[in-house]
Amino acid sequence: MSEVLEDGDIYFLYRPRVGERHVESLDEVQRLLVVLHPWYGRRRLRLLVAGRKRLPEIDEHDRFWAFVDAVVSRPEELYEALRRHLYGTKARGERFQPPARPVAEGAYCITRHDEHTHLAYQLELPRRPGPPQHELRIEPEASYVVTVQNPQAPSPPGVGLPGHGRAKLPANLQERFGTRRFVPLDPPRFLDHAGVEMVLIGTAHDASAELGIDLDAEVERAARNTIFEDLRIGRAERPAAPLLTGRWQ
Template identity: 25%
Template sequence: MPTTRRQAAIHEGRIKKEDPHPVKKRASHKKAKSEDHGKVEPPAKGKKPASKAAAGKKRGADEAEIEEKPHRKRAPSKAKSPSKRVRVSEDEGSEDQSSLYQSGTIERGHIYFFYRPKVEVEDVESIDEVKNLHMLLIPRPPEFLSASEGDGKGTKTDPSKTEEAEMTLLTRGADAVPAAPVTRNTSKQHYRLITVGKKKLPDPEAKGRHEVFWGTVTSIGDDLLDLVEGLGPKTYETKTRGTRHDGAARLLARGGYAIVNTEAQVPSKRETHLGYHISHPSSSEMGDVQASLGVSSSSSFVVQVKNPRAPATVPSMRHIKETEYSEEIMKKVFGAGTKGRQSFGLRFASVETPELLDHPNAQLLFVAAREGSQGLETSLGEGRGEALEKAEDKEASRRVEDVFKELGLDTEIFLPDALEGKWA
């Protein structure tokens, strides 16, 4: 885990890490000639001196090799140790180049849970009258970077102050704490809506094998107005039953989340954990709504992504259109043609990069991991669970009206009762 803001910035890819072993520039030909003037060494015994043409070819090969690596300066041919260091670093990075896996916190943000009533049901009284359960993820940068980002109005920051902020020591788990919700007057935010298959989250405390559930990425966008329209009420016509009405979705919980990839020695040991802590409602206000739909104050899951080319393992998922990933993802994540027993590669993979989640119809497998504050910390590790819980407990002081304004929801249409633990 990065411990300073500069290290975190390097981990995020915003700035480049300086080379601790800069390679010296090659001395010019003219200078080398003047230094060696008068010093003629005989050729090695049994070895013919290289011709000018051969030397030119060798020099051209060296220059071609250097052109492929524009960020490195040419090193003199006699400086063997720097060239060795370069080769070692390239060999160590070769595995990273063949994989998209990112360890540590790969995403954090705000999480919202909604349920939609069944068709023609106005007032929901139990889970039997629930049609769908939705999980909304809105990614945000880390909180410790929000100050340097400004308010999004294009104000310039002092470079010296930014560098000083980057060198400030970070508290444990700071990379899992999301920046505050966007409060300025804009609907432009990236979002990801996941529909839960069984209408409720699995129970981590259930006896026997860990419960699992499927999720499908049903909506992705960069404008919350589109999201609000999709979650709103709908009226449509059918040939058999005439006019039908779907009520607006109900917001039942809001909090913060983090997605963390474990550091594993081998790819088969990689795991992706999604953990969340709820700010609204508070633990004392959790009611039958949250209990029935499996939403706890704190919980975590192991998340896997299904290979879209692998056959469906659940009959109910066979009718869902599979997503389409790039060939790079298919090869580097699922190992198409190189891993597994089938040509499509592995059936499931960890969330090696958030890009895997930003594809419509992506199918996700959630495995219940741990519940409660201790379970959240165990899953996310390195103080992330504690930091996330502390941050969301502070957010709990915000009014319910402010929570609805985060998403641009009208409380006259999207009833707030469920956020207070009551069915609506």
């Protein structure tokens, strides 16, 4: 059995590439974003970025990198990270990047299981996942072993954030590493610090069975608001089809 360390709402969004007003495949996606909104303790929202613009493949036990991009106390503070952007360039003039588009939502748990920690989730929307969810590898339910990288340890070439972008952890968290490069995500407050890097490893499609937790009950508790209400982002400038009907847009 697992011990639940934290639970809350989870939201997935994708950021289209610059100039791509209509997305038809993963090729037109720049980033996959994940927002974690815990239910208890100090209310906060954490914005995570998936390193390969999709989640790890469960069956292949893929190992993917991700990092905490921002930690805020109010949804309005995510506005800059999720809004549309206009860029002025000398060669190509003004360039437009659409706002981040919601593609899935549900409930998540961070659990301690044996000597590991897991991030597990189950979706509430879309009811029927389609091409966006399949290509981004957002499963209806999934579990990932998650470990946190020591911000004072070097990363392999071409992987991870540059030194100036890494987290500066308080002493009580930094000392948990000792001489190790990675530790479990225990406590989850590691994620309360921008620049924290982690590794996700796909482990199971049926997270409830693997971890002995009731994700159905978690989703029922999460069904109070949609991503539009919770993050206070406008529907007018963001297509709802990816979230509601499982279609690229």
